[in-house]
Amino acid sequence: MPVPKQRHTKSKRNRRRSHHALKKQNIIACPNCGQPVLPHRLCGNCGFYKGRQVIDVLAKLEKKQKKEKEKELAEQQEQAQSLDMKEMSKGS
Numbered sequence: 018m019p020v021p022k023q024r025h026t027k028s029k030r031n032r033r034r035s036h037h038a039l040k041k042q043n044i045i046a047c048p049n050c051g052q053p054v055l056p057h058r059l060c061g062n063c064g065f066y067k068g069r070q071v072i073d074v075l076a077k078l079e080k081k082q083k084k085e086k087e088k089e090l091a092e093q094q095e096q097a098q099s100l101d102m103k104e105m106s107k108g109s
């Protein structure tokens with residue numbers, strides 16, 4: 018097994034680690050429900066990607082949970098749409 022011949026200085030070690038910092042994730046709001054999502058990924062909250070439903074987020078839920086989730090999604094959609102309208106009026 019190879020063994021280091023000489024000890025690296027703090028300076029050498031710190032210079033090596035200068036590239037180890039984590040970058041900030043680029044997070045956007047889902048255009049359908051407004052929840053934070055990663056770009057180019059489908060939204061885990063509502064299952065939408067590129068303006069269409071890709072997965073059924075209600076499929077695995079039980080009846081009670083389904084109703085609650087449906088309500089939640091409807092509210093979020095309304096909020097997201099109202100935000101869109103505000104931004105549209107700002108732009109013009």
Ligand SMILES: [Zn+2]
Nearest residue numbers: 047050060063
């Ligand atoms: Zn969404």
